[in-house]
Amino acid sequence: MQPADVKTLEDAKAIVEDRHATQVKVGAFDIDGVLRGKYMSRGKFLSALEHGFGFCDVVFGWDSNDQLYDNIEFTGWHTAYPDAWARIVPDSCREIPSEGNTLFFLCEFTGRTESICPRGLLRRVLKRAESLGFKVFAGCEFEFFMFQETPQSVREKNYRELKTITPGFFGYSVLRNSVMGEFYNDFMTYCQDLDMAMEGFHTETGPGVLEAALDVDEALRAADKAALFKTFTKVYAERRGMMATFMAKWSPDYPGQSGHIHLSLQKPDGSSAFYDEGDTPHHLSETMRHFIGGQQALMPEFLAMIACTVNSYTRLVPGAWAPTAASWGIENRTCALRAIPGPPKSQRVEYRISAADINPYIALAASLASGLWGIENHIEPDSPIEGNAYEMTFAPERQLPATLTEAAARLRHSKVARDNFGDAFVEHYAATREWEEREFRKAITDWEMQRYFEII
Template sequence: MDPRHVRTAADARAIVEHRGLDHVKIGVFDIDGIMRGKYMARDKFFAALESGFGFCDVVLGWDSNDQLYDNVKVTGWHTAYPDAMVRILPETCRAVPFEGDMLLFLAEFTGEAEAVCPRGVLRRVLKRAADMGYKVEAAAEFEFFMFEETPHSVRAKSYRDLKNVTPGFFGYSMLRNSVHAEFYKELLDLGAGMDFPIESLHTETGPGVIEAAIVHDEALAAADKAALFKTFTKIMAQRRGWMATFMAKWSPDWPGQSGHLHMSLSAGDGGSVFFDAAAPHTMSDTMRWFVGGQQHLMPELLSMIACTVNSYTRLIPGFWAPTEANWGVENRTCALRIISGSPKSQRIEYRIAAADINPYIALACAIGSGLWGIEHRLDPGDPVPGNAYAMAFPPERGLPRTLSEAAGRLLESAAARDLFGDAFVDHYAATRDWEEREFRKAVTDWELARYFEII
C-alpha cells in the first residue's frame, strides 16, 4: 500500500502490518513549529489509533530551547506537567526514505490542550471558512541558507565565520544548481516521496541561499507539507554534513529569508470566489474584503506571523520585506501581493511572512483575518502603485517593531479572540512575551563592540 493512500485507522494498521514494522514514528508540532515526537511500538500504535495516547504537555509549556515558560496557564509546575491527549492522524502517513520501511504519522492535541494546539487553531479557522461556504487552498514558499557546517561546528564557532555552501550573488543560477545537482535531486525526491512535492526550486541572491515553492493543497494539508518541508530539509542537510537555516535573517549583510504564503478561496462547486472577470484586476468583492481584513488586522496579529525576536530584523525598508500593512497588484514591495489572472491562478501572496513561521499559526492568521474581512465587508482601499517603501501610510497601517509590542497588540485584539479563542490568544501571547524576555538576557556582539571600551 502506498502511504499516500492511507486514510483510516484500518488502513494505518494494514500498512504497518504489510511492512512488518515493530515501531513507527509519531510527531506533533509545537508552538514554535518544531516537530516533537517518538518511536512508538506497534501494539501501542494500534491501540492509540482507536483511543489516542498521552503525550507530556511540556511540549506546550517550553520554548524552542526546551526552557520552561513561567507565564502560561495551560501547563507548568502548577499543573505538574501531566499528559495531554493526542490523536493520531492516519491520513498524514508518510514513508521516511532514509529509514528503510519506516513510517511517520502526524498527530495533534485533543481535549483541553486542543485550544492551544497549532494544528487545532488552523482547523478551527478552516471550519469557520467551511461554515461560510468556502474551501481554502494554500501553498508556502521558503528561502533558506545552506552551510558546510554541522551542529557541533557552528557552536564551536559561536555562529560566526560560517562557511556557506556556495559564495557570491547567484540568483536563479544554472551554474550553481548544476554543480550541486545531486543535492537538488535529493531534495526534490524527498519532497515527492514524503508528500510535500516541490513545484520550483532555485538559487536566490546570496551565498548558499535557495528558494523552494511547495505545491498547493487544501490549507490544512498545505500546512502539514510546509512544516514537514522545513523539518526534513534540515534533517537531509545534516545527514550530508551540511546545515540549513530558516531564520528570518541570519546575517546583517544579506536580505532576510521569506516564507511567503499563497491562498485562494473557492465555493462549494469548486469555482473561485476571488475571480471576477468584469472587476478591476479581476478581483471580486469577496477578494477585496478578504484583503481588507488581512490589511486591517495585520498590525494586531503580527506576532502570529513575525514570531521570533529575529523576525523584526527583517522588517526594514529596501530588503524585500514589507514594513507597513498595505497591498498592491503584482507589487513585491507590499505586504499583500495580488496575483490576478484566471480563476485558477487568482490568489493572494501574504508577503509579510518569513521562513521562521510556524505554518499552522501563520496560515490561521492569514486566512482568519481574511475571513473576518469578508464578514465585516472591509474594503482595502486602492492598491499601492510603485515603491511602497517610498510612500507614507496612515499610522494605523504601521506594524509593531518588536515581538513584545506585537504580543501586546495580540492580547488586546477582540478580533483575534473571536477568530482563535481566548485560550490560544492568552497562551500564544505569553509565549512571545517570554521569547522577548529571554532575548533581553543576552549581551550581543553589537553591544560589546559599541560600549565595552568607550562608555
C-alpha cells in the same frame, strides 16, 4: 498499500500490519513549529490509533530551547506537567526515506489542549471558511540558507565565519543548479517521497540561499507539508554534513529569508471565489477585495502570529526586501499583500509579511482568519499601492508593531483575535512571545560589546 492510500484508522492499521512494522514514528508540532515526537512499538501504535495516547504537556510549557515558561497558566509546576491527550492523524502517513522507509504519522492534541494546538487552531479557522461556503487552498514558499557546517562546528565557531554551500550573489542561477545537479535532484526526490513536493526550486540572492515553492494543496495539507518541509530539510542536510537555517535573518549582510503564503478560496461549485468574470479591474471579485481588506486591517493586530521570533523583526526594516506596513498592491512585491491576477485557478493573494521562521499552522490561521473576517464584514482595502511601498508613508493604523513584545500586546488586546482563535490560545500564545523577547533581553550582543566595551 502505499502511504498515499491511507485515509482511515483501518487503513493505518492495515499498512502497519502489512509491512510487519516493528516500530512507527509519530510527531506533533508545538507553538514554535518544532516537531516533537517519538518512536512507538507496533503494539503501542495500534492501541494509540484506537484510543489516543498521552503526550507530556511540557511541550506547551517550554520554549524552543526547552526552557520552562514562567508566565503561562496552561501548564507548569503548578499543574505538575500532566499528559495531554493526542490522536494520530491517519491520512498524514508518510515514509521517511532516510530511515529505511519507516512509517511516520502526524498527531494533534485533543481535549483541553486542542485549544492551543497549532494544527487544531488551523482546523477551527478552516471550519469557519467551510461555514461561509469556501474551500481554502494554500501554498508556502521558503527561502533558506545552506551551510557546509554541522551542529558541532557552528557552536565551535560561535556562529561566526560560517561556510555556505556556494559563494556570492547568484539568484536563479542555472550554473549553480547544474554544477550541483545531483544535490538538487536528490533533494527534490526526497521531498516528493515525503509528500511535500516542490513545484519550483532555485537559488536566491545571497551565498548558499535557496528558495523552494511547495505544491499548492488544500490548506490543512499545505500546512502539514510546510511544517514537515522545514524539519526534514534540516534532517536531509545534517545527514549529509550540511546545515539549513530558516531564521528570518541570519546575517546583516544579506537579505532576510521569506516564508510567503499563497491563498485562494474556492466556491462549492469548484469555481474561484477570487475571480470575477466581469469588467472589474484585474478580475478581482468583491470577495477577494474584502479578503484583502480584512488581511490589511488586522495585520498589525495579528503580527505576533506571523512574525513570531525576536529575529523576525530584524527583517521588517526599510531596505530589507520585506514590507514595513500593512500595504497591498497588484503584482507589487514591495507590499505586505500582493494580489496576483491571472486565470481563475491562479488568482490568489500572497501574504508577504511572513518569514521562513513561521509556524505554518499559526501563520496560515492568522492570514486566513483575517481575510474571512474581511469578507464577513465587507472591509474595503485602501487603494492599491503603485510603485515602491518602502518609500511611502502610511497612516498610523497601517503601521506594524516594531518588536515581538509590542506585537504580543496587540494580539492580547485584540477582540477579533479572541473571537477567532479563543481566549485560551490568545493568552497562551501572547505569553510565550513575551517570554521569548524577555529571554532575548538577557543576551549581550556583539553589537553592544563593540559599541560600549571600550568607549562608554
